[in-house]
Amino acid sequence: xxxxxxxxxxxxxxxxxxxxxxxxxxxxxxxxxxxxxxxxxxxxxxxxxxxxxxxxxxxxxxxxxxxxxxxxxxxxxxxxxxxxxxxxxxxxxxxxxxxxxxxxxxxxxxxxxxxxxxxxxxxxxxxxxxxxxxxxxxxxxxxxxxxxxxxxxxxxxxxxxxxxxxxxxxxxxxxxxxxxxxxxxxxxxxxxxxxxxxxxxxxxxxxxxxxxxxxxxxxxxxxxxxxxxxxxxxxxxxxxxxxxxxxxxxxxxxxxxxxxxxxxxxxxxxxxxxxxxxxxxxxxxxxxxxxxxxxxxxxxxxxxxxxxxxxxxxxxxxxxxxxxxxxxxxxxxxxxxxxxxxxxxxxxxxxxxxxxxxxxxxxxxxxxxxxxxxxxxxxxxxxxxxxxxxxxxxxxxxxxxxxxxxxxxxxxxxxxxxxxxxxxxxxxxxxxxxxxxxxxxxxxxxxxxxxxxxxxxxxxxxxxxxxx
RNA sequence: GCCCCCAUCGUCUAGUGGCCUAGGACACCACCCUUUCAAGGUGGCGGCACGGGUUCGAAUCCCGUUGGGGGUGCCA
Numbered sequence: 001x002x003x004x005x006x007x008x009x010x011x012x013x014x015x016x017x018x019x020x021x022x023x024x025x026x027x028x029x030x031x032x033x034x035x036x037x038x039x040x041x042x043x044x045x046x047x048x049x050x051x052x053x054x055x056x057x058x059x060x061x062x063x064x065x066x067x068x069x070x071x072x073x074x075x076x077x078x079x080x081x082x083x084x085x086x087x088x089x090x091x092x093x094x095x096x097x098x099x100x101x102x103x104x105x106x107x108x109x110x111x112x113x114x115x116x117x118x119x120x121x122x123x124x125x126x127x128x129x130x131x132x133x134x135x136x137x138x139x140x141x142x143x144x145x146x147x148x149x150x151x152x153x154x155x156x157x158x159x160x161x162x163x164x165x166x167x168x169x170x171x172x173x174x175x176x177x178x179x180x181x182x183x184x185x186x187x188x189x190x191x192x193x194x195x196x197x198x199x200x201x202x203x204x205x206x207x208x209x210x211x212x213x214x215x216x217x218x219x220x221x222x223x224x225x226x227x228x229x230x231x232x233x234x235x236x237x238x239x240x241x242x243x244x245x246x247x248x249x250x251x252x253x254x255x256x257x258x259x260x261x262x263x264x265x266x267x268x269x270x271x272x273x274x275x276x277x278x279x280x281x282x283x284x285x286x287x288x289x290x291x292x293x294x295x296x297x298x299x300x301x302x303x304x305x306x307x308x309x310x311x312x313x314x315x316x317x318x319x320x321x322x323x324x325x326x327x328x329x330x331x332x333x334x335x336x337x338x339x340x341x342x343x344x345x346x347x348x349x350x351x352x353x354x355x356x357x358x359x360x361x362x363x364x365x366x367x368x369x370x371x372x373x374x375x376x377x378x379x380x381x382x383x384x385x386x387x388x389x390x391x392x393x394x395x396x397x398x399x400x401x402x403x404x405x406x407x408x409x410x411x412x413x414x415x416x417x418x419x420x421x422x423x424x425x426x427x428x429x430x431x432x433x434x435x436x437x438x439x440x441x442x443x444x445x446x447x448x449x450x451x452x453x454x455x456x457x458x459x460x461x462x463x464x465x466x467x468x
Numbered sequence: 469g470c471c472c473c474c475a476u477c478g479u480c481u482a483g484u485g486g487c488c489u490a491g492g493a494c495a496c497c498a499c500c501c502u503u504u505c506a507a508g509g510u511g512g513c514g515g516c517a518c519g520g521g522u523u524c525g526a527a528u529c530c531c532g533u534u535g536g537g538g539g540u541g542c543c544a
Contacts, residue, residue, distance in 0.1 A: 012544050139542055165471050173542040180544045204539040269481050273492045294474050302494045352507040428503045440505040
């Protein structure tokens with residue numbers, strides 16, 4: 001008997017790491033941290049046909065990205081379910097010996113045929129008293145007792161299931177391998193798991209598993225079933241249809257802190273008027289009893305908004321560090337032309353303008369390209385102005401000898417603009433396109449200052465000749 | 469079909485019988501700021517699914533209806 005709560009996260013390594021799984025992991029982790037408990041990671045790899053070793057590493061990497069560090073003292077594992085196979089089989093035989101389970105040789109087709117005859121659904125307990133002793137082609141089924149099973153759930157309250165609605169489920173496949181329901185329970189018992197926090201889709205499994213705990217002579221854990229995450233159609237997030245891979249969000253430049261914060265607020269909210277709160281206070285405040293009961297929509301727009309907030313909250317130094325890998329990985333310019341020193345100058349102007357880190361390169365590419373990538377639509381639109389050539393010429397000659405800072409540069413354009421009775425918003429456009437190739441971007445005069453006099457004049461000249 | 473869960477703005481939520489004329493956030497719109505775009509500021513739009521109870525009083529409790537979701541495998 002242990003008084004230290006033991007939480008567990010038990011994903012199956014069958015694909016990229018699911019954002020729903022990430023939230024479940026985070027809930028467990030927060031709880032383990034706050035209660036001084038343990039977070040046990042168990043890889044449920046019993047379905048050999050669907051497993052792959054690299055997925056396991058993917059899970060560990062994903063958890064670590066979320067801040068669930070496998071070297072933390074409260075982290076235990078990973079354990080592998082497949083390595084406990086003998087234990088699962090032993091438990092199954094114990095259940096058979098105790099009379100809690102029996103062998104059955106009905107095929108799926110036979111079960112269907114019987115169901116059709118009796119007009120009922122599913123397996124009807126046909127083999128219960130046939131005294132089969134196991135062997136090829138036979139599965140071991142649990143003998144569901146009469147009565148009812150009440151699940152005490154921290155988020156749902158008491159949920160009662162009439163046992164007659166639960167069919168005698170399979171414990172061991174005909175090839176002798178254990179099924180999830182059994183393996184899961186045996187492992188939880190073995191690992192002394194005291195708290196099971198998982199997605200609501202498992203709620204219908206829970207009475208079965210609770211019967212298993214009872215039959216195996218152990219007190220069931222404290223259950224908690226959190227609502228599933230859904231898409232805009234309000235269907236459970238699926239790997240096929242929806243963008244659910246945590247790795248993908250990471251690659252697109254979502255900051256881990258933003259993802260963690262956002263995921264935590266799906267079904268739960270920290271106290272106060274803001275949802276953007278540090279991890280430490282979420283750990284302190286999070287309670288399963290406060291988790292909502294209905295499915296939550298995974299809203300990428302809101303995630304992006306959180307991410308923008310987190311980016312802006314970064315110190316300049318941290319923002320630069322976070323940018324560097326993205327800048328190194330981009331193929332927006334030849335890597336030899338990149339300069340971290342130049343980037344640092346423009347970084348503060350970029351920081352308030354991106355929502356994900358992956359937007360950074362396109363914002364600064366004009367600094368690292370020999371010639372800016374001219375957007376044709378931007379060119380056509382701005383260079384059509386009757387003053388386009390004039391403003392380019394004027395700037396070219398004035399910029400050649402003026403003081404080189406953004407205020408001076410701005411003053412030059414401003415005076416010209418006023419003299420022509422135009423608006424700066426208009427006249428800056430051709431210059432911007434000449435410099436960056438686009439109509440939008442970081443503040444123009446600061447950008448020009450960073451670009452440098454020679455390059456600026458060269459680009460003005462080039463645009464002028466292109467204008468023709 | 470059967471079992472189970474759920475129901476507050478479009479979305480995520482606060483709300484646990486009177487503090488609710490229902491609060492915040494995202495999104496959207498407007499205005500301000502402004503060298504583009506952002507950021508920031510101000511304001512706006514918008515909700516207790518419906519019907520019955522219980523109560524002096526209900527978003528909050530009960531029942532029903534409707535609507536959603538999950539499960540129903542020799543998957544996990």
